Amino acid sequence: MNLTPEDPRITAFALGEIDPLEAKQIEAAVGASAELREAVESIRSAGSALEQAFAAEAGPEMSDVDKAALYPGRDSVPSGGSIGRRRILFWPLLAGMAALVMVGFILVPTFAPVWESARHTRVTVEEQQVREETRKRWGEQELTADGEALFKNRFSSTESVPASGGEVDRDVMDVVVPSRESIALREPSARAQAMPRPKPASPPPPQTYVVDSRLGAGGYGYDDEVAQTAFPVQTSERMRNLQEEAGGSWQRPHLYVNRLSPQDLRARSKPWNTDAYDPIAETGFRSPLIAPVSTFSIDVDTASYSQVRGFLMAGRLPPPSAVRIEEFLNYFSYQDAPPAKAPADGGDPFAVHVEQAVAPWAEEHRLLRVSLKGYDVPWEERPASNLVFLIDVSGSMNQPNRLPLAQEALQLLVERLDERDRVAIVVYAGAAGVALPSTSANNTETLRHAIGQLKAGGSTNGNDGIQTAYATARKHLIEGGNNRVILCTDGDFNVGITDRELLGEYVQKQADEGVSLTVLGFGMGNYKDNMLETLSEKGKGTYGYIDTPAEGRKFFLHQLAGNLFSIARDVKIQVEFNPSEVKAYRLIGYENRTLKTEDFNDDAKRAGDIGPGHGVIAFYEIVPAGVEIDLPGADELRYQGEAAPPSGGADGELATVKLRYKRPAEEASRLIVEHIASGEPAPLEAASEDFRFGAAVAAFGLRLSGSETVQGFEWEAIRKLAQGALGQDPGGHRAEFSGLVERAEKLDVE
Amino acid sequence: MRPLEIIPSFVTPADLEPTPDQAAERRDAHIQILQLMQALPESQREVVRLKFQNGLSYKEIAEVTELSVGNVGFLLHTALKTLRSRLVAAGE
Numbered sequence: 001m002n003l004t005p006e007d008p009r010i011t012a013f014a015l016g017e018i019d020p021l022e023a024k025q026i027e028a029a030v031g032a033s034a035e036l037r038e039a040v041e042s043i044r045s046a047g048s049a050l051e052q053a054f055a056a057e058a059g060p061e062m063s064d065v066d067k068a069a070l071y072p073g074r075d076s077v078p079s080g081g082s083i084g085r086r087r088i089l090f091w092p093l094l095a096g097m098a099a100l101v102m103v104g105f106i107l108v109p110t111f112a113p114v115w116e117s118a119r120h121t122r123v124t125v126e127e128q129q130v131r132e133e134t135r136k137r138w139g140e141q142e143l144t145a146d147g148e149a150l151f152k153n154r155f156s157s158t159e160s161v162p163a164s165g166g167e168v169d170r171d172v173m174d175v176v177v178p179s180r181e182s183i184a185l186r187e188p189s190a191r192a193q194a195m196p197r198p199k200p201a202s203p204p205p206p207q208t209y210v211v212d213s214r215l216g217a218g219g220y221g222y223d224d225e226v227a228q229t230a231f232p233v234q235t236s237e238r239m240r241n242l243q244e245e246a247g248g249s250w251q252r253p254h255l256y257v258n259r260l261s262p263q264d265l266r267a268r269s270k271p272w273n274t275d276a277y278d279p280i281a282e283t284g285f286r287s288p289l290i291a292p293v294s295t296f297s298i299d300v301d302t303a304s305y306s307q308v309r310g311f312l313m314a315g316r317l318p319p320p321s322a323v324r325i326e327e328f329l330n331y332f333s334y335q336d337a338p339p340a341k342a343p344a345d346g347g348d349p350f351a352v353h354v355e356q357a358v359a360p361w362a363e364e365h366r367l368l369r370v371s372l373k374g375y376d377v378p379w380e381e382r383p384a385s386n387l388v389f390l391i392d393v394s395g396s397m398n399q400p401n402r403l404p405l406a407q408e409a410l411q412l413l414v415e416r417l418d419e420r421d422r423v424a425i426v427v428y429a430g431a432a433g434v435a436l437p438s439t440s441a442n443n444t445e446t447l448r449h450a451i452g453q454l455k456a457g458g459s460t461n462g463n464d465g466i467q468t469a470y471a472t473a474r475k476h477l478i479e480g481g482n483n484r485v486i487l488c489t490d491g492d493f494n495v496g497i498t499d500r501e502l503l504g505e506y507v508q509k510q511a512d513e514g515v516s517l518t519v520l521g522f523g524m525g526n527y528k529d530n531m532l533e534t535l536s537e538k539g540k541g542t543y544g545y546i547d548t549p550a551e552g553r554k555f556f557l558h559q560l561a562g563n564l565f566s567i568a569r570d571v572k573i574q575v576e577f578n579p580s581e582v583k584a585y586r587l588i589g590y591e592n593r594t595l596k597t598e599d600f601n602d603d604a605k606r607a608g609d610i611g612p613g614h615g616v617i618a619f620y621e622i623v624p625a626g627v628e629i630d631l632p633g634a635d636e637l638r639y640q641g642e643a644a645p646p647s648g649g650a651d652g653e654l655a656t657v658k659l660r661y662k663r664p665a666e667e668a669s670r671l672i673v674e675h676i677a678s679g680e681p682a683p684l685e686a687a688s689e690d691f692r693f694g695a696a697v698a699a700f701g702l703r704l705s706g707s708e709t710v711q712g713f714e715w716e717a718i719r720k721l722a723q724g725a726l727g728q729d730p731g732g733h734r735a736e737f738s739g740l741v742e743r744a745e746k747l748d749v750e
Numbered sequence: 751m752r753p754l755e756i757i758p759s760f761v762t763p764a765d766l767e768p769t770p771d772q773a774a775e776r777r778d779a780h781i782q783i784l785q786l787m788q789a790l791p792e793s794q795r796e797v798v799r800l801k802f803q804n805g806l807s808y809k810e811i812a813e814v815t816e817l818s819v820g821n822v823g824f825l826l827h828t829a830l831k832t833l834r835s836r837l838v839a840a841g842e
Contacts, residue, residue, distance in 0.1 A: 008827035017808045046834050047802060053780040054803035
């Protein structure tokens with residue numbers, strides 16, 4: 001046998017792929033040659049290094065639910081003798097198979113519709129030939145529009161194949177091909193019937209970011225070495241060349257589902273999107289004659305800002321639906337004064353401030369800034385805390401900006417607690433169960449050790465994670481104290497209650513009964529932002545996104561008290577505008593938080609909570625009476641004149657701001673009312689720093705979310721506005737914001 | 751009560767981990783190999799992943815990718831050859 005190390009058989013032999021007979025011969029040859037032996041050894045060690053690297057990399061896996069949804073055929077493909085040998089094995093993750101089958105079984109009812117349209121494509125001999133033709137050209141991801149049409153056309157003529165259930169043709173392989181069409185378009189697969197002429201395919205989505213998440217982190221982690229793997233498919237040079245080569249863009253249907261564009265994933269099945277952001281409907285301008293009252297719940301979450309920062313730092317503009325402007329505004333701290341009177345002396349737990357000035361992007365418009373500032377509770381006087389950390393330890397958490405960051409942040413928190421507090425750790429997804437039973441927080445060493453011992457690994461496959469966490473919290477419930485589950489996850493979220501609705505209800509019930517939920521996101525990629533935001537809302541807790549140690553410090557050191565317990569609950573704001581002064585108004589942000597007018601006085605309707613030292617900012621853009629504006633068409637009102645005469649003492653008032661809140665232990669809400677005088681608005685330069693900075697942030701958010709109204713306001717102008725209002729800037733967050741505006745400017749021109 | 755001032759700037763449980771240096775080294779090695787992967791042509795990368803991440807046999811890879819077994823063998827052989835030589839070069 002004439003073997004050199006260059007011979008591919010050496011590799012095959014090293015990897016155990018040679019059949020026994022030939023293997024004996026090769027073994028002899030290898031035994032006789034040091035060179036060959038060395039080659040074999042080095043091949044094997046390279047192989048095992050690769051295995052380890054992939055295992056450690058553990059990119060955001062498709063959750064079992066996604067897998068079950070897409071490969072139902074795994075459990076139902078007939079394994080008749082004739083095709084047994086040619087059966088295709090997809091994703092043979094042996095360890096997870098049992099779990100997969102179980103999960104698939106449980107989820108059958110939910111995903112029945114997807115099953116029906118999943119493609120059991122019988123691949124005919126003709127298709128084989130076509131595939132042979134183009135196998136060299138296999139490249140990346142989706143079929144383009146032309147490709148789809150071509151593909152459908154080609155594979156419609158499978159008359160020779162009986163419908164499923166018929167005889168199996170020897171030349172035919174039973175293939176479950178989760179092609180893009182079956183997933184995105186849910187059309188009946190090309191089976192025995194000839195399909196009608198293909199309709200013209202819809203235009204390809206404009207910016208398809210295909211994230212090859214196998215390459216780790218879904219490409220979005222900003223300090224991730226392989227973040228560059230996410231790239232826009234449509235503009236890839238290589239893709240275009242391939243398409244041209246293939247003379248019309250027939251492409252091999254891709255097999256790896258993680259490469260679907262976010263649009264396809266969304267279209268596939270609603271609750272289980274990856275990269276899921278709820279779309280935001282921008283509140284347009286409204287006339288006070290038609291909608292005199294604007295009501296919304298406060299929100300002190302900051303996750304959207306951290307995430308958008310992550311996008312920008314990674315070199316791409318965020319999806320517009322990831323932009324929640326209220327979370328941008330609330331990310332920063334402002335100089336608003338806390339209440340003058342302490343609550344013990346009968347004062348309200350927060351103070352209300354209003355300010356008006358000319359809007360920076362529209363000279364005739366004004367901005368109205370409404371802010372709340374909660375009073376500060378000295379740390380020693382805080383209520384005792386009973387905390388349960390519910391930590392995602394799935395494989396995907398195994399990256400530097402995920403579990404290790406969570407561990408660091410938790411260490412910080414634990415350092416700040418003392419013997420009045422209790423801490424427990426429950427893990428899910430991978431390992432499951434109580435990692436540390438509820439322990440008094442003065443046992444610092446025990447806690448540090450337990451946190452340090454956490455390891456990520458295994459697939460996302462949890463059971464009872466969240467129920468265990470709440471049960472643990474209940475076991476040591478502190479009456480009147482701060483009982484809280486703190487969820488740390490990268491969004492790969494499978495805590496035992498898979499139905500999003502049910503999970504929300506469960507969390508809400510627990511919150512009503514005294515155990516709230518704070519949600520912390522780590523890392524991007526499979527990040528279920530919408531679900532996590534909703535959960536934290538129902539759980540009466542904050543939702544933060546921690547992408548760097550600095551952010552961890554911000555959350556767990558500087559703003560710790562605010563993030564842990566509340567000083568006022570169910571805080572709602574209602575603003576009534578005076579039609580004789582205001583032609584139109586709009587609330588910037590808070591789209592997810594708007595309430596119905598009657599909800600304001602309905603104490604049963606929940607709203608957000610405020611923690612000590614928290615500030616809440618909202619901006620209204622106001623078009624004063626007398627200024628022209630195009631409003632969504634509503635008919636002339638019959639029973640109300642153009643400018644309703646102001647009633648009793650409301651002369652010269654722009655608007656009235658009302659707030660309702662509940663003290664922590666009370667069920668009945670309290671009311672605060674403030675009237676805002678109208679008059680010449682201050683010019684922008686005369687407005688306070690906080691106002692100007694906030695205006696810059698609002699403009700930034702509006703531009704990022706694609707709002708038409710500020711398109712004329714240049715990025716550079718936004719940046720200048722922010723720069724001129726940095727103030728003291730403890731923590732450097734405002735300066736950082738300025739940098740983000742610059743980045744956005746650069747990215748926007750591409 | 752723990753006043754803010756005496757908290758060390760970042761508490762890491764490094765002292766609790768068995769061999770932090772080794773862990774870091776391993777991590778670096780992983781990152782390095784993944785980066786080297788990036789330099790391979792797509793076809794080779796795909797096959798390497800199927801073999802070493804998903805654990806498929808040559809035959810299975812051939813079925814999944816619709817190449818011949820010989821093709822698969824050749825791709826893997828070339829990929830490993832490249833990776834090995836680059837790893838050696840990097841090590842020096």
